[in-house]
Amino acid sequence: MDVLNKLKSAVSSALPGIPLAKDFEMLGQTGSAGPGLLWKIHDGMKRTTKQEASVFVCEKKQLERYSRQDRELILDILKKGVSQLTRLRHPKILSVIHPMEESREYLAFATEPVFASLSNVLGHHDNLPEPLPKDLQDYKLYEVEIKYGLLQVAEALAFLHNSVKLLHRNICPQSILVNKSGSWKLAGFDFSVPNKNTEDQAPLFEFVEWDAGVPPLAQPNLDFLAPEYALTMTCSLASDMFSFGVLLYSLFNEGRPLYECHGQLSTFRKNADELKRLKISILGCVPQELRDYMKMLLNAEATVRPDADQVSKISYFVEDIGPVTLQYMDTLFQRDNLQKSQFFKGLPQILTKLPKRVNLQRILPALFKEAVNHDMIPFLLPSILYIAEGATNQEYVRCILPELIPIFRIQEPIQILFIFLKNMSLLLNKTPTDAIKTHVLPMVYKSLEAQNPQIQELCLGIIPTFAGLIDYGAMKNAIVPRIKRLCLGTSTLTVRVNCLLCLGKLLEFMDKWYVLDDILPMLQQIPTKEPAVLMSILGIYRVTMTHKKLGLTKDVIVNKVLPFLIPISFDNNLNLQQFSAFMTTVKEMFNIVESEHRAKLEQISSMQQEQRTIEFPKVSNENSIGDGKHNQDSMMDKFLSGFGLGGMFAGGTSSQVSSPVNPDLSTLSGGALAKPDTPKKLSPPALPEGRLPSQPAQVSLSLEEKKKLAREQEQQQRYKSQKAIAPSSSKAKTPTTQSKDLTSTLMNKNLTNLAKPNYNVSSSGYPQTSNSMYGQSNIAPSPRYNPSGPGNSALTSSSFSSQSSLGSGSKVDMSAFDSLIPSSSGSSNTGKKSLNQLSQNSSGSQSAMSPTGLPQQRMMGNMQPYGMMGNQGMMRLPNMMGNQWSAQGMGMSGLNGSRGQQPAYGQGFNGMGFPQHTLSPQNPQPFPGSSSQKLSQSDLNDLLG
Incomplete structure (x- = not known):
C-alpha cells in the first residue's frame, strides 16, 4: 500500500x-x-x-x-x-x-x-x-x-x-x-x-x-x-x-x-x-x-x-450557559432519548441568550442531525423554528428549508403537525411561493383530511391567521372545498362549528360572487340544527351582508336567504338572545330589499315618463251613461283604483274600462257621452308593423282573438289612409296630442258659408232669402256613410254634395230628406211627411222657414243625419214661448240612448222629434231683434252650438 x-x-x-x-x-x-x-x-x-x-x-x-x-x-x-x-x-x-x-x-x-x-x-x-x-x-x-x-x-x-x-x-x-x-x-x-x-x-x-x-x-x-x-x-x-x-x-x-x-x-x-x-x-x-x-x-x-x-x-x-449548551450539543450522540428530550425542552429559552450566528452555525446543524429520530422531532421543532424566525430569507432558504422539507411529509407523531400549524405564518413568510405550493400547503390539506378531530379543529382555527398569505387560487380551489366537505361530512359538532367559523373568517379573502355561488348554498345543506350551528350560519350571512367588499343582492335575499333564514329562526332550541339576533338580521335584510326595490321602481317610473312620446288626455268620468246617475264603485274597485289596476278587471267603471289609447271622440269635443258601442274615429298612435295596442309581444292568442285583431288592424289602416283635416284659422291651436273633432269642423265651415249671403225678414216676421232657397239639391250619403252601421258617428265635410248654389226665388226640394225622417211610433208609412210638405203647411205657400221655425238656408247649410249624432249630439233650438235658447236632444235614438229604438213622441213634438210651437200675437217673431235686423255670426254660433 x-x-x-x-x-x-x-x-x-x-x-x-x-x-x-x-x-x-x-x-x-x-x-x-x-x-x-x-x-x-x-x-x-x-x-x-x-x-x-x-x-x-x-x-x-x-x-x-x-x-x-x-x-x-x-x-x-x-x-x-x-x-x-x-x-x-x-x-x-x-x-x-x-x-x-x-x-x-x-x-x-x-x-x-x-x-x-x-x-x-x-x-x-x-x-x-x-x-x-x-x-x-x-x-x-x-x-x-x-x-x-x-x-x-x-x-x-x-x-x-x-x-x-x-x-x-x-x-x-x-x-x-x-x-x-x-x-x-x-x-x-x-x-x-x-x-x-x-x-x-x-x-x-x-x-x-x-x-x-x-x-x-x-x-x-x-x-x-x-x-x-x-x-x-x-x-x-x-x-x-x-x-x-x-x-x-x-x-x-x-x-x-x-x-x-x-x-x-x-x-x-x-x-x-x-x-x-x-x-x-x-x-x-x-x-x-x-x-x-x-x-x-x-x-x-x-x-x-x-x-x-x-x-x-x-x-x-x-458556569456560563452558552458554552455548556454548545458543549452538550457536541456530545448528544452519547445521550439517550430521555436526556435529549429534557435538554431540548429548555433549549428555546437558551437560544434567546445566544447570538444569531451561533444559533445558525452551531445549534441548527446539531438539531437537524437529531431529526433522523422521528420521536425527537416534536422536541426539536420549537428550537428550529425559533432560529428560522431570526434568520434572513436567504439564510432560511439556504440553511433551514432544505432540512425542513422531509419533515413536512411526516405524519407521526401527531405533534409534528400541531407545531407546524401553529407556526404556519412563519413558514409562509419565509418560504418561497413555489415551495409553499409544493411542500407547505399539502401539509395543510393533509391536516384537514386527517381522522383526528383535534388536528382538524387546530387546522381550522389557525387557517384564518395566515389566510392573507395564501394564494387566492389555492384558497378557492383547495382549502375552501376541503373545509366545505369536512363541514358536511363530519359527525363531530365542534368540528362542524369550527368549519363554519373558519369560513366566516375567510369571507373577507374571497370575492363576492364566489361567496354567493359556493358558500351560501352550502349552508342550506348542513344536516344538523344545533344552536351553535345556527348562530354560526347567521354569522356568515351577517358578515356577507355587512362587509363592504361582499354584500347580498336583493334577488339573493328574496329568493334564497330569507326563505331559508326565517324558518330556522323559529327553532325551539334558540334562546331569547339568539332569536333576537335572527330577527334583527331578518329586519335588516327586509330594509335592504325594500330600499333597493323602491329605488328601482322610482328609476323605472322616471324613465317611462321621459321616454313617453304620446300622451293622451285623461277621460273624464263625470257624466254617466243612460239615466245620468253615477255608477257606484265597489270596495275592491276603490282599492285597486289606487294602484292603477282597475281597468284590468271586469265590472269596473266606465273610466276604468275606457281605453287610454283610443279616447272617445265626442268626449274630446265637449259633448255628452256617446253610445258605449259606438266606434271611435280617433286615429291610433303609430305602432311597429304587426303590433297593435292590445297585442302584447310573445303571447299565444286564440283564433277568435286573432280575427278580432285582424279587423282592428284593417280598421286602423283605413284611419291611416284618410287625409288629415286642417284646423280652422279662426280657432285657437290645440295641443298636438288632442284628437280633431270632425263634427265641429264641419259645422264651423257651413256656418262660415251661411254668414256670407244677405237675407231679409218678411213682413210676417220670417226671414227669407233675397233670391231663392236651395234649388234642386240632391243630398246623398257619402260612400263611407252607413246610417245603420256602427262605424260612423259624424259626417265629414264630404258627407253631402250640393249641385246648386243659393238663388232668389228658388224652391227647396226636401224630398232628399224624406228617407231620413223616421215615422212616429205606432204610425204607418202614410203618416210620413216630406220636408216640402211641412214647409208648405206651416206658411200656406212657399216659405223660407223649416219645420222647426228656423230659416231653411241655415237649416240646410248645416243639416246632419239625426241618427248619426249619437248621445252627445246637441243643437240649440229657439223656445218660442219664453223667447230664450234651450238645448234639446235631437238624436234619432231618443233620450235614453238605446240603439235602434224609435222615440216615443210626446206632446209638443212633431214627427221629426222637433218641438212644435205656434206664433202668438204677443210674440210674433221667432227670433229676438227687429224684423229688419240681420243675424250676427255670434248669434249663429249660439244657435247651432
Missing part, C-alpha cells in the same frame, strides 16, 4: 495543475492557514458523492524567494503536518477526508468544510484574495464563541497530552481552524514532537532549539512559544499550555499576542526575561474572573501552569 501511495505521489508530482481537481470541484477561496498562512482554503465538493469539503492548496511558487534547501525544508514541514493530521481522529481535531497529494506546482489535501483560520478571523488576511470573501468581512467573535472555542482547544490538547502523548509546539491562531458549523478544530501539527518515554513513564519530549538561521516558516511562531525554549532549553506538555495562555490573551486583545518578536530570537529571549516580572495590570483586557488563571498560564515556571483538563474546569467556562 505504501508503495502504491509513493507511486501515485510521484506521478502526481510530475503533472501540472492541482492534484485534487479530478476528485473535487474547486470553488472560491475562503481563507488561509498554516505556517505563514501558506495554505489557501477553497470551498469544494466531491464529484462522486457531492459531499461538501474544503481543499487546502499550497502553491510552491510562494517559496521562490527562499533557497532551494529552505524550500525543501518548508515543504517537508508542511507535508509532515498534513501526515500527522491525517492519522489523528478526534472531534476537536480537523478531520481529513482526502490525504495530501503533490504535483509539480501544488500540494493539496481535503478536509471537512472549513470557514477560515482563527488568524483570518482575528484580522490577519495574508494570502487571501482581494476583495476579501463576504463572510469574512467585518467578522467578529462573540464571547460565547471565544469561551467555547477555548474549551474545544483545551479538549483537543487534553486528547494530545493524555492519549496520544504528543507535544504540539505551535498552538497559535494559524493552527486553529473554524469550520462551517463554527466549531474550532486544532490543526498545524507541522512542529509536533512525539513522546520518547514508554507509556508507564512520564512523557519526555525532544527539545528542538529555535534556529535563527532557519526560515521562520520552518519553525514554531516565536510570539506564542514558551519562555523555557530560551531560558532552560527544555520543553514539556506545559509548554503547550503557555501557548494556550497567549492564545487566550490575544483573543481578548484584538488578535495581538502578549509580546511580539517579529521572528527575532533576541527579542524572544528579552520577552522571556520580562515574564518573570509579569504585572497583573498587563492583563487588563482579560475578563476579571479569568485573570488569575491567565497569570498562572503565563508564568515562567512551567510547573505552575494548569494542564488542559484543569483549564476545561475553570468556572469562567463551565
Whole structure:
C-alpha cells in the first residue's frame, strides 16, 4: 500500500495543475492557514458523492524567494503536518477526508468544510484574495464563541497530552481552524514532537532549539512559544499550555499576542526575561474572573501552569450557559432519548441568550442531525423554528428549508403537525411561493383530511391567521372545498362549528360572487340544527351582508336567504338572545330589499315618463251613461283604483274600462257621452308593423282573438289612409296630442258659408232669402256613410254634395230628406211627411222657414243625419214661448240612448222629434231683434252650438 501511495505521489508530482481537481470541484477561496498562512482554503465538493469539503492548496511558487534547501525544508514541514493530521481522529481535531497529494506546482489535501483560520478571523488576511470573501468581512467573535472555542482547544490538547502523548509546539491562531458549523478544530501539527518515554513513564519530549538561521516558516511562531525554549532549553506538555495562555490573551486583545518578536530570537529571549516580572495590570483586557488563571498560564515556571483538563474546569467556562449548551450539543450522540428530550425542552429559552450566528452555525446543524429520530422531532421543532424566525430569507432558504422539507411529509407523531400549524405564518413568510405550493400547503390539506378531530379543529382555527398569505387560487380551489366537505361530512359538532367559523373568517379573502355561488348554498345543506350551528350560519350571512367588499343582492335575499333564514329562526332550541339576533338580521335584510326595490321602481317610473312620446288626455268620468246617475264603485274597485289596476278587471267603471289609447271622440269635443258601442274615429298612435295596442309581444292568442285583431288592424289602416283635416284659422291651436273633432269642423265651415249671403225678414216676421232657397239639391250619403252601421258617428265635410248654389226665388226640394225622417211610433208609412210638405203647411205657400221655425238656408247649410249624432249630439233650438235658447236632444235614438229604438213622441213634438210651437200675437217673431235686423255670426254660433 505504501508503495502504491509513493507511486501515485510521484506521478502526481510530475503533472501540472492541482492534484485534487479530478476528485473535487474547486470553488472560491475562503481563507488561509498554516505556517505563514501558506495554505489557501477553497470551498469544494466531491464529484462522486457531492459531499461538501474544503481543499487546502499550497502553491510552491510562494517559496521562490527562499533557497532551494529552505524550500525543501518548508515543504517537508508542511507535508509532515498534513501526515500527522491525517492519522489523528478526534472531534476537536480537523478531520481529513482526502490525504495530501503533490504535483509539480501544488500540494493539496481535503478536509471537512472549513470557514477560515482563527488568524483570518482575528484580522490577519495574508494570502487571501482581494476583495476579501463576504463572510469574512467585518467578522467578529462573540464571547460565547471565544469561551467555547477555548474549551474545544483545551479538549483537543487534553486528547494530545493524555492519549496520544504528543507535544504540539505551535498552538497559535494559524493552527486553529473554524469550520462551517463554527466549531474550532486544532490543526498545524507541522512542529509536533512525539513522546520518547514508554507509556508507564512520564512523557519526555525532544527539545528542538529555535534556529535563527532557519526560515521562520520552518519553525514554531516565536510570539506564542514558551519562555523555557530560551531560558532552560527544555520543553514539556506545559509548554503547550503557555501557548494556550497567549492564545487566550490575544483573543481578548484584538488578535495581538502578549509580546511580539517579529521572528527575532533576541527579542524572544528579552520577552522571556520580562515574564518573570509579569504585572497583573498587563492583563487588563482579560475578563476579571479569568485573570488569575491567565497569570498562572503565563508564568515562567512551567510547573505552575494548569494542564488542559484543569483549564476545561475553570468556572469562567463551565458556569456560563452558552458554552455548556454548545458543549452538550457536541456530545448528544452519547445521550439517550430521555436526556435529549429534557435538554431540548429548555433549549428555546437558551437560544434567546445566544447570538444569531451561533444559533445558525452551531445549534441548527446539531438539531437537524437529531431529526433522523422521528420521536425527537416534536422536541426539536420549537428550537428550529425559533432560529428560522431570526434568520434572513436567504439564510432560511439556504440553511433551514432544505432540512425542513422531509419533515413536512411526516405524519407521526401527531405533534409534528400541531407545531407546524401553529407556526404556519412563519413558514409562509419565509418560504418561497413555489415551495409553499409544493411542500407547505399539502401539509395543510393533509391536516384537514386527517381522522383526528383535534388536528382538524387546530387546522381550522389557525387557517384564518395566515389566510392573507395564501394564494387566492389555492384558497378557492383547495382549502375552501376541503373545509366545505369536512363541514358536511363530519359527525363531530365542534368540528362542524369550527368549519363554519373558519369560513366566516375567510369571507373577507374571497370575492363576492364566489361567496354567493359556493358558500351560501352550502349552508342550506348542513344536516344538523344545533344552536351553535345556527348562530354560526347567521354569522356568515351577517358578515356577507355587512362587509363592504361582499354584500347580498336583493334577488339573493328574496329568493334564497330569507326563505331559508326565517324558518330556522323559529327553532325551539334558540334562546331569547339568539332569536333576537335572527330577527334583527331578518329586519335588516327586509330594509335592504325594500330600499333597493323602491329605488328601482322610482328609476323605472322616471324613465317611462321621459321616454313617453304620446300622451293622451285623461277621460273624464263625470257624466254617466243612460239615466245620468253615477255608477257606484265597489270596495275592491276603490282599492285597486289606487294602484292603477282597475281597468284590468271586469265590472269596473266606465273610466276604468275606457281605453287610454283610443279616447272617445265626442268626449274630446265637449259633448255628452256617446253610445258605449259606438266606434271611435280617433286615429291610433303609430305602432311597429304587426303590433297593435292590445297585442302584447310573445303571447299565444286564440283564433277568435286573432280575427278580432285582424279587423282592428284593417280598421286602423283605413284611419291611416284618410287625409288629415286642417284646423280652422279662426280657432285657437290645440295641443298636438288632442284628437280633431270632425263634427265641429264641419259645422264651423257651413256656418262660415251661411254668414256670407244677405237675407231679409218678411213682413210676417220670417226671414227669407233675397233670391231663392236651395234649388234642386240632391243630398246623398257619402260612400263611407252607413246610417245603420256602427262605424260612423259624424259626417265629414264630404258627407253631402250640393249641385246648386243659393238663388232668389228658388224652391227647396226636401224630398232628399224624406228617407231620413223616421215615422212616429205606432204610425204607418202614410203618416210620413216630406220636408216640402211641412214647409208648405206651416206658411200656406212657399216659405223660407223649416219645420222647426228656423230659416231653411241655415237649416240646410248645416243639416246632419239625426241618427248619426249619437248621445252627445246637441243643437240649440229657439223656445218660442219664453223667447230664450234651450238645448234639446235631437238624436234619432231618443233620450235614453238605446240603439235602434224609435222615440216615443210626446206632446209638443212633431214627427221629426222637433218641438212644435205656434206664433202668438204677443210674440210674433221667432227670433229676438227687429224684423229688419240681420243675424250676427255670434248669434249663429249660439244657435247651432
